Amino acid sequence: MQIGLINNLRAGRSGDQVKQVLDVLREFPNTQHVETDQAGALPDAIADLARRRIDLLVINGGDGTLQHALTEVLSQEPFEQLPYIAPLAGGRTNMTAKDLGARTNPVKGLRATLKAAHEGRLHERLVHRPVLRLSFDHGRREEYGMFFGSGMIRRAIQLVHDVFPAGKSQGALGAGLVTLGLAAKTAFRPTTGILTPDKIETRLDGELLPGGEYRLSIATSLSQLYWRLNPYWGEGPGDVRFTAIAGDAERFGAAAPGILWGRPKPWVTAENGYHSRNLQHAQLRLSCGFTIDGEEFAPRPDEVVTITADRRVTFVRT
Numbered sequence: 044m045q046i047g048l049i050n051n052l053r054a055g056r057s058g059d060q061v062k063q064v065l066d067v068l069r070e071f072p073n074t075q076h077v078e079t080d081q082a083g084a085l086p087d088a089i090a091d092l093a094r095r096r097i098d099l100l101v102i103n104g105g106d107g108t109l110q111h112a113l114t115e116v117l118s119q120e121p122f123e124q125l126p127y128i129a130p131l132a133g134g135r136t137n138m139t140a141k142d143l144g145a146r147t148n149p150v151k152g153l154r155a156t157l158k159a160a161h162e163g164r165l166h167e168r169l170v171h172r173p174v175l176r177l178s179f180d181h182g183r184r185e186e187y188g189m190f191f192g193s194g195m196i197r198r199a200i201q202l203v204h205d206v207f208p209a210g211k212s213q214g215a216l217g218a219g220l221v222t223l224g225l226a227a228k229t230a231f232r233p234t235t236g237i238l239t240p241d242k243i244e245t246r247l248d249g250e251l252l253p254g255g256e257y258r259l260s261i262a263t264s265l266s267q268l269y270w271r272l273n274p275y276w277g278e279g280p281g282d283v284r285f286t287a288i289a290g291d292a293e294r295f296g297a298a299a300p301g302i303l304w305g306r307p308k309p310w311v312t313a314e315n316g317y318h319s320r321n322l323q324h325a326q327l328r329l330s331c332g333f334t335i336d337g338e339e340f341a342p343r344p345d346e347v348v349t350i351t352a353d354r355r356v357t358f359v360r361t
Contacts, residue, residue, distance in 0.1 A: 044099055044160050047075040047092035047126075048153075049085070049112065051104030051133065060133075063150040064103060071157045074101075082111045086119070093121035099160055099359065100126045103149055105134015106189075110336035113174055113187040117354050127169070129156050129359035136337060139189045142265040143170050144360035152361035168360040173264045173282035173352040177335060181347075186335050191262040191350060193333040194241035197340075240290030244328035247285065247320055254316070256290035260327060262350050273305035277319030282352035285322050292316030325350040 050064060068074055075095050077088040089112065092100065102112050109130045116122065130140040131149035146152040159165050177186045240256040262285045267273045275284045288295065288302075293315040301307045302317070311317040326349050332342035 044165070045075070045095060045097040046071075046073070046099045046101065046157065046160055047077070047095065047097035048101040048103060049088050049092070049108075050076065050078045051102075051108045052078055052080045060150060064153060067150060067154050067157070070154070071161065074157060082107070085111045086115050089115045089119075090121050096123070098124075098126050099129060099156075099165070101129040101131065101153065101156060101359075101361070103131045103133040103153065106136050106138050106140075106336040107338050108134060109139055110186070110188040110338055113189075113356070114185070117174065117176075117187045117356075118185050125356070127165070127357050127359050129361050131156075131361050136269055138269050139265065139336065140361065141269075142189075142267055143172070143358050146361060149361075156359060156361045165359065170358045170360055172356060172358055174354050174356050175262060175264055175283065175335075176351045176354060178349040179340075179346055182349075187354070188335040188338075189263060189265050190268070190336050191333060191348075193243065193260045193327065193329055193348075194257065194331040195237050195239075195259055196261060197332045197334045198237045241329060241331035243287075243331070245287055245318075246326040247318070248281070248322050248324055252287065252289075252318060254289050254291065257287050258290055258292070258295070259286065259288040260329075261286050262322075262325060264352050272303050274302050275319050276302075276305050276307050276311075277321055279321035281320070281322040281324075283322040283325055283350055285325050285350075286317075286319040288318070289316030323351065 052061060068076055075092060075097060077091055079085055079088050102109055130143065130145060131152045132140040132145045132147055133149040159168055174187050175189060175191060177188065177191060238258060240258045242255055243257045243260055244255060245252040245257065245260065261274065262283050264282055264284065275286050293310055298308050298311050302311065307317065326347065328345060328347050330342055330344050330346065333340050333348060
């Protein structure tokens with residue numbers, strides 16, 4: 044098996060950990076290794092590894108690094124055959140890697156993954172998942188990822204970056220604390236500041252949702268988010284797990300805690316402004332900006348975002 048590693052040197056980890064990764068690579072000298080220090084370097088790094096015909100692509104970085112890599116691999120298709128993708132928990136939040144079962148320590152995860160590959164046991168660690176495809180900018184741009192959030196979600200990420208110091212605290216810790224703080228705030232000022240509803244026209248598998256203002260619109264193909272949050276409770280055959288909460292949703296403050304962990308109150312229904320389904324296709328017309336795996340996309344007037352999940356990737360639990 045040909046193995047390649049993309050090592051993002053700016054993914055929120057210490058220089059000592061970078062050294063430890065290099066020490067592991069000395070134990071497995073046949074691993075192809077490419078270092079990057081910015082997202083713009085990923086296309087060249089992936090093209091380089093594609094020319095070497097690798098079968099396993101290990102990514103040492105965070106959710107943003109993985110999102111950029113998935114977009115490059117799935118949209119540009121540089122590989123003759125799609126490789127297994129093994130995301131290490133090498134960033135700050137690591138929501139996708141952890142949902143796939145990655146170890147918290149990326150160095151231990153890397154060593155275990157390379158050892159399993161060399162011993163012919165990689166099949167024991169395979170995880171098959173759909174990946175979100177997001178089309179926007181009048182269909183001219185396509186991004187792939189595992190989580191989409193609009194409006195208040197993007198503003199909450201900005202708040203995390205403003206409040207918490209750079210480093211690991213801007214990851215799952217900061218995101219979790221901000222989420223709990225916003226949930227508490229809904230009981231007192233549910234329509235101000237970050238919680239202000241946004242104008243979003245939403246179609247789910249072709250059906251136009253009632254009303255035009257929503258506090259929250261999120262989609263994922265993950266089983267759960269950071270802190271084991273799971274704000275999805277709908278049913279359906281699609282691979283896009285989608286939740287939207289209307290601006291006038293009934294008793295939002297009382298409903299928020301149950302929604303966060305996928306255990307909604309009895310009144311959390313579509314008739315009362317709460318929508319959660321498993322979809323084939325979602326389309327949102329919005330002007331409030333959005334995020335894909337923590338990567339921010341600035342507000343643009345009447346942006347139309349189409350969300351599907353028609354590509355599947357075989358990931359490796361690291």
